[in-house]
Amino acid sequence: MAEHTQNIQELTLEDVMGERFGRYSKSIIQDRALPDIRDGLKPVQRRILYAMNKDGNTYDKGFRKSAKSVGNVMGNYHPHGDSSIYEAMVRMSQDWKLRNPLVEMHGNNGSIDADPPAAMRYTEARLSKIANMMLQDIDKNTVDFVPNFDDTEQEPTVLPARFPNLLVNGASGISAGYATEIPPHNLGELIDALVYLLAHPNADTTALMTYVKGPDYPTGGILQGLSGLKKAYETGAGRVVLRSQTAIKSLKGGKQAIEITEIPYEVNKALLVKKMDEIRIAKRVEGIVEVRDESDRSGLTIMVELKGDADAQGILNYLLKNTDLQITYNFNMVAIHNMRPERIGLKTALQAYIDFQREIITKRTRFDLDKAQQRQHIVEGLIKALSILDQVIATIRASQNRKDAKQNLVKQYDFTEAQAEAIVTLQLYRLTNTDVTELQKEHDQLTKDIARLSDILANDASLRQVIRSQMQAIKKAFATPRLTKIEAEIEELKVDRTVMVADEEVVLMVSHDGYIKRSSVRSYQASSADDNGLKEADYPILLRKVSTLDHLYMFTNRGNLIYRPVHEVADARWKDTGEHISQSIGLADDESLIAAFTFNSLDTTGRFVIATRMGLIKQTALADLLPGRTYRKHAQVYEKFKSPADYVVNIQFVDHAAPLTVMLMSQHGLGLRYDLAEVPTNGARTSGAKSMDLRDGDIVTNLQLVADTDEVMIVTQRGALKKMAVSEVPVTSRARKGVLCLRDLKAEPHEIVDFVSFPAKSQQPVEIITSHDIRHDILPMDHALNARYSNGSFVIDIDTEGLPVAIRMKALALTLS
Template structure:
């Protein structure tokens, strides 16, 4: 009868879930995560055991790596040869593991990420310390299981004479779990293990008095004691690891930074390349060259500096912007009792101590059985030598070996093992001197049996045995700590001079938002009339600045743009420039209203913001220093339908003058507004009528006697002396009328500005006509006059905007 196919009708999610569950269990337990007891993943354990079984140990000559890889694949690990060889190479790289487990001859890779030579070229053997992981494995100390094809057996864990998981660390990713355990100092870990063993209720602080923190093979500096403490308590924590660098003097008054230790697992070639790219891109100033002078004596990366460069500033810049400083995240996951577990320092040490107790007990039982068996045989041999003639006669009278053993048992009471030993005795052992050797051996065996029985019966003796063995391992293999531990994570501050070449430039911003910086040479070769601008555009800001300064640009929606001068596009003075929205994205319906050059945010200056709905907000300059400037930042909180009309930077003692559309003017001290935070909305500046709004504002210092110019929509221009025509008042009042109110075609203010005799006023009308008026040609008017007309409204239409042609200060409009 033909075989029938058996088909199962199952939902896909059930099948996938079931299969993935099986796969996940395998890769968690049998591939990616280390065992807490010996700190090894299965592939690493199989490599070490295969080399041990093959006699490829540290006191013997090196053997081809390919032979070991073939051995591992054929007997224990049925996977690709590359995965086995890569695991083997990693255990030999002294910049990856703190104490190498495999010694390798030939190219085994490099700090630059170079691949190792093929396994047919390299040779390897177990290192001396790896033998400590395997010591006593033949004494039934650990459990063995059948290999993949049941032809041999392999250990499920190694005896591990020291806590390898912490000493060499581990890294791996499996399904749903990952592990990141840093290497530690052998001596510290062994001392902590002894403390945990002798005082199981010891605290984490007591352990951390011994274990200072990670000890990376590449050295470096670890910062963040709190992160280490958290990791040792919970299994997770964050620290900062930075390379070790020093500044060396060169001839000619120059200096160079020498980096001789890198953070753990940082690729040196990529680091040097990134450093050089930052230099070439002019992201960092003062660096002449970055080169790698590493040789067989050790790591040496040189950052050669230009004359008068700030070495510490440049080093800080590289710490912040390259892998010369990295963040290391502890994630101490290991397999404990066949289960992945996030473990702290104490839990890992306890698991190791439990394992060691089990190993020593198993070894002691094995040795005890061997000693008892040998003592039994020795007693038989001593008895046989004492009645040697009878024993010989009995053996000679026997037909064969079996008969001889039988006669010896019947006539003299020897047991079967003793009879076996007697008939196998070599003739030279029958001398008189041999009885002394046998008696001495029996005495030694008695002492050994008593010692082993003590170990098995007393936990205190057991602990002393483990302690003695751990101290012997420490004495043999301990070296100097390489990584320095610092309590606090240093906050990196980078001076702008490190990133930007100091240069004096001319900066301009137009009302439509076009910004540029030009060299003083380009500016001197041109004039303002050469600037490419749209007909209705004009200069809002023009001033000499330094590339290390910052330009703050405010928009009518209450935002500000933090624009370092070195980030402003470098253009010829006659070019239009670039729109600010291409540098910092602002909303399409937002527009710039004013700009301020800032050299030092710590200066005791104040911003005064005036809004259309009559609010004033006063805030210290220091609050507007920003770390990030990739998007618009909030300058003040605006009410619905409100907008920012103007902003002023003052010394805190200025007078504020506010003008409204209906011609009201209010003059008061800025100090009345109080000081609030950056994101506040401020207080009422002027009490407005229902249909009135603020159209402009000005500030002037104590003792000044400025004049203002007012322009109405009907083309009337009026000049007033503030002290003569207006009366100083206080905040939140209606103010005084600055225009005569007409019943028919009333004048409405379009603009107001401080002015002096050298200024030129430009008036733009609704049909695009531009009219220039010299301030000196306008005579001063009484407070209630409407000024004098400068245009025929019937021909030109309403005035839509005004500005001053000479613009050298940010208050001008």
């Protein structure tokens, strides 16, 4: 019992978990997910290639069942699930994933639509011809071998790799703390770069990029962004844009179609087609008739058929921007270099491969030299034996046995053990004169080979020549033309809204309480104008015939601006209420819409005039209130208040240089008028300047932009209405006190609740709204003009109808042609 207790260790959980996780991380980084910089393979891939090669399952022999190879790999080298081994084998056979596939497969090996491959019991596989180059000379002590998982076999730690597989076929993987994304490249370009680097070891990335133009994806496509590409090749991390190869084709009947013949690397074609068809069904783009996948064994083709009047380039730009027809490819070139994960650039990868090939060729040359020297030694012994053949035969015949014969040959004629062994095993037919000549020829050839091999080991120039010749032979045998086109600049995709939205005339309504809707002209005409779906207390602040391509701006009294393209406003029958703005953007309890405007274009030159109840005023250009990306969920601030009790009383839009004046009226009955030019222009998140000199708790009731010939109607808290000429208030300067516009009473003085302006002799009715939601329609023509010092006439019984809260021009029914 005492012995057992001595083995118990007290360790903290942090130490145990840290140490165990560290070991686990090291294992999956080095032995699972990341490729080796030398042969570009992960362990499972290396084991598959080695096992298939050892089994004779090579390109020059017949195909074998994949299950046999998978079982062989799993049983001898890779003690993991058969599905992971088979998936790795299948990927190495997929010509849309690898630029130069390492496995050939008969049967269903998946598809670019991400269809699963057939089960391994159905498919057959063998190594491809280029995979043979990965394993060439593995039997010449070129690479280190280690015991397999159960010490019954030996497996290589790396393959000799006659070509730079890491960059040719790329790699992707995720391990603990590291991920890798290395794109495939063109074999011919890489070999040209390697040959150049071999002759110019100090070459920089720019020089190497004259040979390696960029990635060469098996799926082709167009790569854009040379600056991102150069950064990726220098640092191992960078971003480029990869887009499909497309063309706009003319069809019969004046129609057009977008033909897609190449898609970005590792994009699922079936999902891409589905996404484009969903855009057609949802009518997010106008003009797409049909999306068809016409791919067959001759190649990939996707046809997007368009209407005759469709903007083909505009629709293509939309699809590039909103589907995987164009993707962003992020380089993250991480590989195992010197037994540790490292982010590598282009030169590091190429130099590491050259260094590895130096090592491989040196080991192979040493192996070949040892073999040649051993053989030459034997040949020299055989030639010597044939020159004294009679004595040798006599010696052998006089010997008691094979061992004795060998000893006698060594003793009497100075043969070595190896030579004596070769002599006693010599067959009788070799004792002909011709064989002596053949041996002499072989001896001469061996002498040349030994000299050549010794020269390779002794001279770096000779070694470089071998590397160069080897790589050029690979290029001649396996190089293919580039598939991916490289473009220097990333094209900015601009999508005209006319592509996405049909230009249609609709009736738009925005209510004071925050309900918005658009209805077809037909729905509006089929209903009564008053039957607008609003509650009794609510009323429209905007009612207009607009285009679906127009822009809607809605302003709240709390300084928030809500933007909507008209086509995004909920389409509803005229009798329906529509959607409330709070369904997408929350409003405060005391917040309401006070003004709404529509614009044909956001490039309109114009400005808003904004006034607050606490006496602030400013102008803000439309250009300073353009919507941001988050306009659907977040309101934009257009006015910043200095006091939480302040709010905006009115906003008006000015898009011309007419000589307008600003007219303000305060609750205490003061009116002030000055030129609009005196109002400063400020940005959105500003308060503005002083509009009026307010005293004794006075507040601004409203703002109107008026001409000298206009008239105003004022409503007071006692229910009095007064019509007055604008010219009664003289034009002075901003921030003054103003002049009295009511007759001063000592008992129950009148206070201005609100006022509205209109052209002289206007026929449009004015509406007064009370606190009891009672509306009074008044025709301005029915009321005479009053002097500035009068209080007008009573029109509302405040005891029964409630206090007046607002006066406004009544929205008239639209006359639609």
